[in-house]
Amino acid sequence: MTEPLVRPRRKNPLARTRLPTLPPQWRSRTSHELTRAAAEGRFALQCCAACGHFTYPARDACPVCLSDELVFKDAPHGGTVLSETTLHIPADVYFRERAPWRIGLVKLDAGPTMVAHLHGDSKEGDTVRMSLQIDKAGQPVAFAQPQTETPHMSDDKQWREMTADPKFRRVLVTNGRTVIGQEVVRAMKEAGASIIFVGIADAWKPFPGEAALRAMEGVTIVPLNTADEKSTFDLAADIGAKIDILVNTSEHIRGGGLLDRHGTSTSVDEIEQSYMAFLHLAQAFGPVMRMRGADGVNSAVAWVNILSVYAFANWPQFGQYSAVQAACLSLSQCLRAELRPGGVRVMNVFTGPLDTEWFQTVPPPKLAPRVLATGLVRGLKNGLEDAFIGDVAEEVRQRFAANPKALERELGQ
Amino acid sequence: MDKSPLQDFAAAIASGKVRIVDLTFTLSPDFPVIVLPPEVGQAMPMRIQRISRYDDAGPGWYWNNITLCEHTGTHFDAPIHWHTGKDLPNNAVDTLPPQDMIAPACVIDCSAEAAKDADFLLTVPMVEAWEAKHGRIPERHWVLLRTDWSKKNFRDYANLKEDGAHTPGPNAEVMRWLVHERGIIGFGTETIGTDWGQAFHLDPPLPAHHYLHGAGRYGLQCLCNLDQLPPTGAMIVSAPLKIENGSGSPLRVLALVSN
Numbered sequence: 001m002t003e004p005l006v007r008p009r010r011k012n013p014l015a016r017t018r019l020p021t022l023p024p025q026w027r028s029r030t031s032h033e034l035t036r037a038a039a040e041g042r043f044a045l046q047c048c049a050a051c052g053h054f055t056y057p058a059r060d061a062c063p064v065c066l067s068d069e070l071v072f073k074d075a076p077h078g079g080t081v082l083s084e085t086t087l088h089i090p091a092d093v094y095f096r097e098r099a100p101w102r103i104g105l106v107k108l109d110a111g112p113t114m115v116a117h118l119h120g121d122s123k124e125g126d127t128v129r130m131s132l133q134i135d136k137a138g139q140p141v142a143f144a145q146p147q148t149e150t151p152h153m154s155d156d157k158q159w160r161e162m163t164a165d166p167k168f169r170r171v172l173v174t175n176g177r178t179v180i181g182q183e184v185v186r187a188m189k190e191a192g193a194s195i196i197f198v199g200i201a202d203a204w205k206p207f208p209g210e211a212a213l214r215a216m217e218g219v220t221i222v223p224l225n226t227a228d229e230k231s232t233f234d235l236a237a238d239i240g241a242k243i244d245i246l247v248n249t250s251e252h253i254r255g256g257g258l259l260d261r262h263g264t265s266t267s268v269d270e271i272e273q274s275y276m277a278f279l280h281l282a283q284a285f286g287p288v289m290r291m292r293g294a295d296g297v298n299s300a301v302a303w304v305n306i307l308s309v310y311a312f313a314n315w316p317q318f319g320q321y322s323a324v325q326a327a328c329l330s331l332s333q334c335l336r337a338e339l340r341p342g343g344v345r346v347m348n349v350f351t352g353p354l355d356t357e358w359f360q361t362v363p364p365p366k367l368a369p370r371v372l373a374t375g376l377v378r379g380l381k382n383g384l385e386d387a388f389i390g391d392v393a394e395e396v397r398q399r400f401a402a403n404p405k406a407l408e409r410e411l412g413q
Numbered sequence: 414m415d416k417s418p419l420q421d422f423a424a425a426i427a428s429g430k431v432r433i434v435d436l437t438f439t440l441s442p443d444f445p446v447i448v449l450p451p452e453v454g455q456a457m458p459m460r461i462q463r464i465s466r467y468d469d470a471g472p473g474w475y476w477n478n479i480t481l482c483e484h485t486g487t488h489f490d491a492p493i494h495w496h497t498g499k500d501l502p503n504n505a506v507d508t509l510p511p512q513d514m515i516a517p518a519c520v521i522d523c524s525a526e527a528a529k530d531a532d533f534l535l536t537v538p539m540v541e542a543w544e545a546k547h548g549r550i551p552e553r554h555w556v557l558l559r560t561d562w563s564k565k566n567f568r569d570y571a572n573l574k575e576d577g578a579h580t581p582g583p584n585a586e587v588m589r590w591l592v593h594e595r596g597i598i599g600f601g602t603e604t605i606g607t608d609w610g611q612a613f614h615l616d617p618p619l620p621a622h623h624y625l626h627g628a629g630r631y632g633l634q635c636l637c638n639l640d641q642l643p644p645t646g647a648m649i650v651s652a653p654l655k656i657e658n659g660s661g662s663p664l665r666v667l668a669l670v671s672n
Contacts, residue, residue, distance in 0.1 A: 202443075203568060204571045205571065229460075229462055229463065231442060268457075269457075
């Protein structure tokens with residue numbers, strides 16, 4: 001049975017902050033197909049197009065029929081633990097600091113046998129549910145957990161290393177003026193976040209939902225205008241060292257492409273409110289979060305961006321918005337690489353049109369803010385890196401993977 | 414050497430006989446700007462981006478880039494700002510006659526009325542009552558509306574409600590009257606605009622802008638320290654930046670007051 005997590009005591013401000021260490025990092029280029037699957041929360045393995053056998057680890061030819069037509073595809077995620085090993089004094093610094101650490105050999109229902117990290121409730125002979133997870137080094141690893149829910153299952157020490165569960169963590173929601181920001185606050189509260197800081201820009205301007213937000217227990221309103229450099233750095237100076245999960249809810253959606261929009265001031269606004277806001281946040285909060293990646297139960301663990309799925313391919317009806325989102329997606333990859341030494345993950349949550357004011361004229365399906373927020377928290381709990389929430393986002397993901405040029409043409413019609 | 418009026422003036426400043434009152438708010442990113450429906454173009458608030466601060470980007474010096482709207486912070490409105498003044502000669506801040514940048518002011522104190530009613534409207538009879546006490550408003554004078562609005566916190570200062578801004582200002586008739594019957598050079602307020610908070614509903618909408626700029630006159634807004642000015646006799650120095658074809662400009666507004 002998993003020991004339930006205890007709410008961490010306040011940190012002794014005189015204690016040294018332990019520096020993050022990382023598990024081994026190298027993977028082959030082919031194995032990064034596993035990275036892609038793990039990032040999206042899928043369990044995928046190489047499968048032979050000729051004979052249909054799954055194979056692992058990644059290789060160039062099918063070990064059964066020698067065909068070289070090996071493609072990654074989603075595999076059945078059941079398995080049985082053949083044997084388990086507990087590492088008491090590992091040679092690797094990351095694992096040594098976390099010892100004892102349990103791993104096991106799992107015979108997959110898909111065929112191959114895999115070395116996997118074991119959930120504390122999964123023992124030799126048990127049937128397990130396999131997943132690919134992104135570890136602290138950003139690399140895909142196999143994880144075996146019980147097939148059915150066990151008490152306090154998500155509090156498992158090894159599982160928590162693979163995820164960014166908000167439980168007992170301190171969260172900054174950067175913009176609480178919007179319905180998205182407010183729903184994220186609610187979802188974080190439900191997930192057991194200990195403190196939720198909520199940024200409010202231009203406090204002189206009232207906003208819908210303000211009274212309810214201010215009345216919410218466990219919520220601390222902080223002045224934050226992410227479009228403004230000084231405001232962002234001032235807040236980071238105050239609370240930067242307390243942020244375990246940062247959810248960038250900066251949001252500025254305006255319709256329109258290039259040719260029918262007069263002047264550039266709306267575009268400058270879009271860049272300021274989205275791209276520059278992200279950049280200010282990253283420069284202000286990123287360094288201290290990276291430094292706090294191993295700071296106990298409530299260490300810095302994740303950075304979340306909410307991005308439009310049209311960051312992948314431009315939707316001319318919201319053309320300039322799409323372009324700014326593409327810039328933010330690119331910046332998120334830079335941030336991900338730079339936060340990796342701290343073991344802090346960057347999760348991008350991709351959405352289609354939202355059921356909010358600025359997508360008023362767009363026909364359904366539109367993503368409800370509530371669904372976005374709960375999907376975001378689910379992504380953190382499962383340790384995702386790329387979460388596609390809603391039918392539109394998932395459809396665009398598939399079309400982009402299949403043929404980016406076709407997607408471009410079709411969005412432009 | 415002949416003693417010129419300017420030498421007397423310099424001596425008066427040095428001796429404190431002439432006091433200088435700063436009527437300007439600090440240009441900060443937090444200062445409220447005019448709020449319009451979000452689908453139309455917006456005024457950019459003050460943004461300050463550091464270039465260097467004795468660091469690797471400039472080891473020995475500190476400086477910033479700034480971006481802001483022509484109508485951010487304490488600012489000047491030129492006639493070209495409004496459709497009524499668009500065809501007038503010399504209607505932009507770069508062609509504004511320099512002699513218009515220094516002019517005397519009449520200060521109408523409505524702070525008691527504004528304290529009671531955020532929707533306080535200045536009317537002709539009120540200005541006539543002021544004239545009965547202080548004399549007729551001379552031509553080419555500024556009329557400054559003192560409401561003590563500048564002393565409020567930013568939220569109360571903007572005072573945005575469900576139906577928009579609620580801040581004191583002039584009605585339509587008093588603006589027509591001040592411009593055409595009194596020939597004022599301009600009208601100044603402590604609030605975010607020269608017009609009343611709900612002035613979209615007046616006839617014509619936004620009458621201060623309509624009448625002032627239509628007659629080639631000016632606006633000053635987001636003023637402070639009007640409580641330090643006498644009803645008459647203060648001299649206003651308001652020189653906007655020389656922005657090419659600029660519709661207005663943030664500026665430092667100074668009042669010279671004789672002690």
